[in-house]
Amino acid sequence: MEFKAHIEKLMGVANWSKWKQQIELLLQHHDVVCGDRECPSLLAEASAEVIATYEKAQKAFVKDDSLAQLILVDNMDDSNAELTVVCNTAKSVWERLLSVYEQSSRQRLNRLIEKFFHGERELEDDIAKLEKSLVN
Numbered sequence: 001m002e003f004k005a006h007i008e009k010l011m012g013v014a015n016w017s018k019w020k021q022q023i024e025l026l027l028q029h030h031d032v033v034c035g036d037r038e039c040p041s042l043l044a045e046a047s048a049e050v051i052a053t054y055e056k057a058q059k060a061f062v063k064d065d066s067l068a069q070l071i072l073v074d075n076m077d078d079s080n081a082e083l084t085v086v087c088n089t090a091k092s093v094w095e096r097l098l099s100v101y102e103q104s105s106r107q108r109l110n111r112l113i114e115k116f117f118h119g120e121r122e123l124e125d126d127i128a129k130l131e132k133s134l135v136n
Contacts, residue, residue: 005029010076016101023075032068032090039065039089065090072097 005026010019027033040057042050068090073081083100087093 007075010080013101026071027068030067032064069093
């Protein structure tokens with residue numbers, strides 16, 4: 001029996017909570033969870049048996065990580081996919097989305113202040129342009 005899930009693409013803050021919950025469940029269903037595993041590493045001097053175990057673990061990690069990245073990116077709109085284009089692991093994609101949509105109170109406050117002053121400057125520029133056009 002094949003499992004199919006319909007998840008609305010992540011559009012932004014409006015559907016973030018529902019999207020996050022559905023994606024977490026889908027990742028759990030596929031036995032891949034973002035950020036709970038690290039890519040295995042190999043010591044410089046290792047036996048053939050250790051190298052074989054490492055290669056097997058690395059291959060499994062890459063496979064699972066690729067699946068997680070595909071699930072994440074496939075369920076985002078273009079602007080969110082563009083936000084994560086520089087990420088090279090599922091963990092980094094997930095952390096990037098968390099940093100955007102689940103900011104701390106301090107980060108939110110800083111962003112709101114930045115938006116406020118940016119908007120104020122644009123308003124001043126628009127008023128100056130309007131005054132200039134009325135004079136001419």
